[in-house]
Amino acid sequence: MNNGAGKHRFYGEGIPGVELSELQGRLIVIEGADGVGRSTQVAMLKPWLESNGHAVLDTGMTRSALAGKGIKQAKEGPTLGPISLTLFYATDFADRLENEMIPALRAGFIVLTDRYIYSLIARAIVRGMDPGWIKAVYGMALKPDAIFYLRSEVGDLIPRVLNRPTGFDYWESGMDMHLGADLFDSFVEYQTRMLAVFDSMSEEYGFGVIDSSDTIERIYKTLQRRIGRLLRERG
Amino acid sequence: MQMYGEHQFPGKLFIVEGIDGSGKSTQLSLLQQWLKREGYTVFFSEWNSSLLVKETTRRGKKKQMLTPTTFSLIHTTDLADRIERHIIPPLKAGAVVLADRYIYTAFARDVARGVSPAWVRQLYQFAVKPTIGFYFRVPLEVSLKRILGARAGLKHYEAGMDLGLSDDIEESFALFQGMIRDQYEAMIDEFGLTVIDATRSIEDQQDEVRALVERELIDVPKHPVPSLEFAES
Numbered sequence: 001m002n003n004g005a006g007k008h009r010f011y012g013e014g015i016p017g018v019e020l021s022e023l024q025g026r027l028i029v030i031e032g033a034d035g036v037g038r039s040t041q042v043a044m045l046k047p048w049l050e051s052n053g054h055a056v057l058d059t060g061m062t063r064s065a066l067a068g069k070g071i072k073q074a075k076e077g078p079t080l081g082p083i084s085l086t087l088f089y090a091t092d093f094a095d096r097l098e099n100e101m102i103p104a105l106r107a108g109f110i111v112l113t114d115r116y117i118y119s120l121i122a123r124a125i126v127r128g129m130d131p132g133w134i135k136a137v138y139g140m141a142l143k144p145d146a147i148f149y150l151r152s153e154v155g156d157l158i159p160r161v162l163n164r165p166t167g168f169d170y171w172e173s174g175m176d177m178h179l180g181a182d183l184f185d186s187f188v189e190y191q192t193r194m195l196a197v198f199d200s201m202s203e204e205y206g207f208g209v210i211d212s213s214d215t216i217e218r219i220y221k222t223l224q225r226r227i228g229r230l231l232r233e234r235g
Numbered sequence: 236m237q238m239y240g241e242h243q244f245p246g247k248l249f250i251v252e253g254i255d256g257s258g259k260s261t262q263l264s265l266l267q268q269w270l271k272r273e274g275y276t277v278f279f280s281e282w283n284s285s286l287l288v289k290e291t292t293r294r295g296k297k298k299q300m301l302t303p304t305t306f307s308l309i310h311t312t313d314l315a316d317r318i319e320r321h322i323i324p325p326l327k328a329g330a331v332v333l334a335d336r337y338i339y340t341a342f343a344r345d346v347a348r349g350v351s352p353a354w355v356r357q358l359y360q361f362a363v364k365p366t367i368g369f370y371f372r373v374p375l376e377v378s379l380k381r382i383l384g385a386r387a388g389l390k391h392y393e394a395g396m397d398l399g400l401s402d403d404i405e406e407s408f409a410l411f412q413g414m415i416r417d418q419y420e421a422m423i424d425e426f427g428l429t430v431i432d433a434t435r436s437i438e439d440q441q442d443e444v445r446a447l448v449e450r451e452l453i454d455v456p457k458h459p460v461p462s463l464e465f466a467e468s
Contacts, residue, residue: 013354015304066300067309070291080287081319083236083361087312088288094304130236136357140304 008105011117012139015094018102025105027142028227029116032150033191033198034172035160036212037219041150042114044220045227049110054231057104060114064095075171082127082176089120090137097141105142110231117141118149118205122197126190127177146230148223149198149207154191156213161187240364246326247451248363250337252419253371254412256378257433258440262371263335265441266448270331274457278325280317280334288313296392303348306392310341311358322363329456338362339370339426343418347411348398366451368426369444371433375413383408 008023030038042058049056071088074080080088101111117138124134161168168183170176174190175183202209210222249266251259263279270277292309295301301309314337325332338359345355383405391397394404395411423430429447431440 013351015302016349016351017303066295066305067291069294070287073290074287080316083319084288084312084316087308087315087358088291091291091305091308091312094302094308095300098302098304099300128236130238130360133236133238133357133360136354136360139354139357 009143010139011141011143012136015098015102015140018098023102023105023142024108026110026146026230027101027105027144028110028112028230029118029144029147030112030114030150030223031116031118031147031198031207032212033152033157033194034169035157035164036150036152037160037216038114038150040216041220041223042112045112045223048224049112049227055104055107055109056112057100057109058112058114059096059100061089061092061119064092065099066095067092082124082129086120086124086127086129086134087137089123093117093120093138094140101142116144116147118147118198118201118207121201122194125197126174126193146226147205147207148226149202149209150212150219151198151209152195152212154188154195157191158187236361238360239362242323242326242363244323244326244363245329245455246332247366247455248322248326248332248334249367249369249448249451250334250339250365251369251371252336252339252343252428253373253433254375254378254416254419256381257371257373258381258437259369259371259433260335261437262369262431262440262444263333265437266444267333269441269445270333270448274459275452275455276325276328276330276458278321278330278332280321280332288316296390299391299397301392301397303345303350303397306348306397307341307345307350307355307358310345314338314341314359315361318362326363331452331455334365337365337368339368339419339422339428342422343415346418347395347414367447368428369431369447370419370423370428371431371440372419373433375409375416377434379409379412 008020030042032038039060046056046058067088071092074085074088101113104111121134121138125131161172168187173183173187175186177190179189180186201207208226210219212219251263253259267277267279288309292313295305295309322332322334341359342352342355346352389404389408394408396404396407398411400410401407422428431443433440
């Protein structure tokens with residue numbers, strides 16, 4: 001899972017014009033299902049890293065200057081087909097990778113990202129995309145220095161989702177797939193499928209698996225310990 | 236998800252490719268008129284036609300924020316939308332579908348921009364293999380004369396200005412078109428494109444295109460739509 005400082009690689013064909021030896025920073029990914037507590041951890045890790053003298057870029061999905069707005073519109077009315085939406089996400093990801101993450105890595109930042117290609121690959125596979133195809137699409141992505149996967153069971157997600165004023169979300173419930181009679185049925189079926197795909201990717205991509213049913217503080221401590229170790233390896 | 240070459244639909248897909256100024260759009264339009272008159276159900280699919288993705292593409296182009304990779308991906312998104320919306324359903328319905336530019340435009344343009352040829356071919360694995368892919372071959376001098384003579388202004392990405400080939404937009408365009416033409420030439424065998432000599436008369440080219448298309452339509456049913464226009468024929 002660890003490539004060593006300054007030794008970044010792409011998963012596949014990569015991005016033209018990027019000199020990998022120039023990427024001095026670290027790319028750290030927090031992955032996990034919807035409502036699993038990823039953003040809480042990112043929000044705690046960032047000031048901790050900064051207080052230790054590291055410059056941090058925190059980033060997340062569908063926020064790119066290029067496609068962020070378009071994806072939001074596309075999701076308001078589900079008018080894009082599954083292949084198009086998959087590729088729209090890939091466009092958004094590539095824009096953030098090239099224009100946010102890679103420049104930050106070049107400048108020696110720690111890039112802390114709330115989700116990465118694995119969520120996007122899982123969503124695509126659950127929607128019937130060919131696994132070999134979607135992995136090839138994300139051949140332009142950089143291999144992270146570490147991927148922490150906050151693993152959960154569907155049952156653990158439900159109270160967290162209901163703890164928000166918005167409750168069950170259309171997309172987090174996979175309502176575009178017509179899996180159940182209502183948001184709850186659909187959420188359970190969709191998230192079950194998502195978790196199965198995440199589990200199947202765990203070994204292939206070298207996820208550091210963390211049990212998300214643990215307390216926020218203990219998960220935070222685990223992440224601090226593992227990230228601390230990763231940064232010390234720099235020497 | 237079905238991959239390139241796996242789709243089996245009752246309809247037929249004919250696409251035209253070639254550099255700007257090769258006359259391919261004229262030929263496709265004439266083909267469309269003829270197919271309609273013959274009574275086929277014809278559906279014409281335009282390049283870059285999805286409203287939703289178009290806005291993102293426009294933003295990227297206007298602000299010149301597209302890299303070769305994102306340029307490639309946004310156009311793949313657009314073609315995917317077009318295929319899911321305007322190509323697969325009519326093909327299932329047994330229609331004759333016509334497309335002005337297809338995946339080969341993306342391969343030629345994106346590879347000229349420096350994107351990996353293997354990767355861009357992988358991206359478009361979802362695409363339906365056309366019944367016939369026509370490539371209108373024209374010498375660069377001929378097409379440039381047509382384009383540069385007729386156009387008010389070339390656009391940044393259209394002219395390949397992002398490649399840094401030349402500061403002069405017309406010169407950049409000419410160099411970029413030459414690179415795209417080289418890519419087309421290299422794809423003829425790879426994808427079995429049907430080459431049409433676009434230096435011949437419009438009528439001769441159209442005769443050849445119609446003859447080739449007609450052979451593929453033996454099993455395709457005709458559904459003439461009653462209209463005043465065709466009442467006499």
